[in-house]
Amino acid sequence: MRIALIGYGKMGKEIEKIALERSHSISFRINKENANEILQISPENTDVAIEFTSPESAFENLKNLLTQRVSVVCGTTGWLAKQKEIENLALQNQVAFLYASNFSLGVNLFFRLNELLAQMMNKYPNYKLLLEEIHHTEKKDAPSGTSITLAQGIMENYPAKTAWVNEFSEKDNLVSIVSKREPNVPGTHIIRYQNEIDCIEIRHEAYSRKGFALGAVLAAEFITGKKGIFSMKDVLQLG
Ligand SMILES: NC(=O)C1=CN([C@@H]2O[C@H](COP(=O)(O)OP(=O)(O)OC[C@H]3O[C@@H](n4cnc5c(N)ncnc54)[C@H](O)[C@@H]3O)[C@@H](O)[C@H]2O)C=CC1
Numbered sequence: 001m002r003i004a005l006i007g008y009g010k011m012g013k014e015i016e017k018i019a020l021e022r023s024h025s026i027s028f029r030i031n032k033e034n035a036n037e038i039l040q041i042s043p044e045n046t047d048v049a050i051e052f053t054s055p056e057s058a059f060e061n062l063k064n065l066l067t068q069r070v071s072v073v074c075g076t077t078g079w080l081a082k083q084k085e086i087e088n089l090a091l092q093n094q095v096a097f098l099y100a101s102n103f104s105l106g107v108n109l110f111f112r113l114n115e116l117l118a119q120m121m122n123k124y125p126n127y128k129l130l131l132e133e134i135h136h137t138e139k140k141d142a143p144s145g146t147s148i149t150l151a152q153g154i155m156e157n158y159p160a161k162t163a164w165v166n167e168f169s170e171k172d173n174l175v176s177i178v179s180k181r182e183p184n185v186p187g188t189h190i191i192r193y194q195n196e197i198d199c200i201e202i203r204h205e206a207y208s209r210k211g212f213a214l215g216a217v218l219a220a221e222f223i224t225g226k227k228g229i230f231s232m233k234d235v236l237q238l239g
């Protein structure tokens with residue numbers, strides 16, 4: 001498979017390692033400095049593009065790639081207000097598009113665990129809920145994309161929770177997401193239900209970026225040759 005890497009930073013480089021190990025080749029390495037080269041990417045030279053850039057650049061990159069009829073796996077967080085527009089563009093151009101806030105198998109298992117726990121805790125409202133995310137100090141967006149997915153999973157299974165906020169709050173209808181930034185943390189997410197008697201906590205801690213990169217390459221392998229909108233649930237078949 002010929003992969004174009006859009007964003008050759010921490011994630012782009014990690015993805016390249018896994019892609020080469022799995023016998024794929026890299027058709028383009030695009031960064032801020034050579035961003036215009038994205039216009040040269042086409043189905044003639046590339047099977048799939050993997051986009052990990054920044055919240056400010058993702059929408060424009062995705063628009064260009066999909067209009068040029070190139071299927072895309074996107075891991076950039078913080079641009080989702082325009083997700084529907086991008087999905088429609090993929091459908092119009094008859095290519096595949098897959099976005100995930102987190103590509104690691106562990107986090108996708110954790111998403112399911114979070115939903116099951118929310119379903120149970122829905123019956124015990126005297127437990128206060130807190131969602132905490134810790135990431136490296138270079139991260140540009142807050143809260144993390146993963147914590148937004150976790151908050152959505154809670155709201156779908158705990159109807160009294162109707163919105164999330166990115167601050168500490170004890171309001172019963174809110175999912176409170178607290179974001180912390182510390183050096184060299186690849187990504188940690190904690191969900192805690194607590195009252196004066198005890199505490200129930202689930203936690204996912206990434207030890208490196210390898211799981212994110214492997215998941216992104218598996219997603220690229222999965223969508224190659226397909227058309228439509230996909231998610232990591234399709235790739236990992238977690239049920
Ligand atoms: N979904 C997931 O599993 C994961 C998502 N992420 C997300 O991926 C994104 C990138 O993360 P990192 O690689 O850690 O960031 P990074 O800052 O190390 O790398 C980003 C790269 O994008 C490039 N870039 C910026 N503007 C560009 C443009 N217009 N065109 C092409 N390249 C451009 C920069 O030159 C830089 O090399 C972030 O939004 C982060 O939240 C990160 C890890 C896992």
Ligand SMILES: O=C(O)C1=N[C@H](C(=O)O)C[C@H](O)C1
Binds near residue numbers: 139140143146
């Ligand atoms: O910026 C990161 O590094 C990460 N971003 C993703 C997010 O916002 O959830 C995924 C992972 O936690 C690492």
